[in-house]
Amino acid sequence: MIGVTGASGFIGAHLLAQLGDSGFSIDLRTLGTPDVLADYLREHGCSTVVHLAGPLPGDLNAAGVTTELAQRVAGAAMTLDGCHIIFSSSIRVHSLNEGVFGVDSVVVPFDAYGEGKASAENVFLNCADDKHPVSILRISSVQGVGVNGRAQGLIGVFARQAANGGPVTVMGSGESIKDLVGVESVLDVLGNCILHPPSKSEIIPVGSGRPTTVSELAESLARLVGVGIIHIDADPNDLSGYVDCEPTNNDLQNMIENVWEAVESEMGVA
Secondary structure, three states: OEEEEOOOOHHHHHHHHHHHHHEEEEOOOOOOOHHHHHHHHHHOOOOEEEEOOOOOOOOOOHHHHHHHHHHHHHHHHOOOOOOEEEEEEEHHHEOOOOEEEOOOOOEOOOOHHHHHHHHHHHHHHHHOEOOEOEEEEEEOEEEEEOOOOOEEHHHHHHHHHHHOOOOEEEEOOOOOEEOEEEHHHHHHHHHHHHHOOOOOEEEEEEOOOOOEEHHHHHHHHHHHHOOOEEEEOOOOOOOOEEEOOOOOOOOHHHHHHHHHHHHHHHHOOO
16 A cells, blocks of 8 residues: 555645555644554555655745654654655755756755755665665656646746736746646656665656746746736745756646646636
8 A cells, every 4th residue: 555645735636546545645744653653554554655745845944844754754664564665855955056957966955945855855765775665756846737626836826827917927037947847747757656666765856857947938828818927036045947857748838728727717717
């Protein structure tokens, strides 16, 4: 059986739906210690934990919370006879100056969110062995529509601005690069990890493999809906870059159109 933390979230809800009877939800809010969590995992015959739960970027307590959750999950998994841990990390463990994110990219987080993810990576990697393999997924900016029909990601933010009549708001010059990966591609990587655990540990950069500037995205959405664009002050903690991986079959225009349809339904746009 495959346990999923953060199963009510964007990626987690999709994953749990795909897993069907082979998956179950792990609510870390109620399973507060490694011992209690371990008992719960044993009861469910857990062979894989997909750890998706954690605070969002911008949370000032992100580093401490993310590390504690990792310690709890690792502590529980290590008491099982065998358990594959899959952890959803982020490209935000890298520096603002990296530009292209790969397996060997330096880990120098620039905010509390990235610090927490980097710390959690170390927790898991330090306990990896042949009976408890670890897969670390450093994921870029995930886009798409949740199982609840709500649009997620930067495309969703821009689409809601457009649905309100615009303008679409771009921070800075708009030349910042984003790697916009569809949730379906992330689920494909997760599925492959579940089916093929590493011998001990692995780090996998997850993205579309394609750079997209914020201006490109804003202009595509603005043209589709017929609204304007404005520029505001740049975010000093804006991470610009894309993932060094095989390009996915994600088509940006299709993602934009699918998200826009979801936002139209969500907001009742005529």
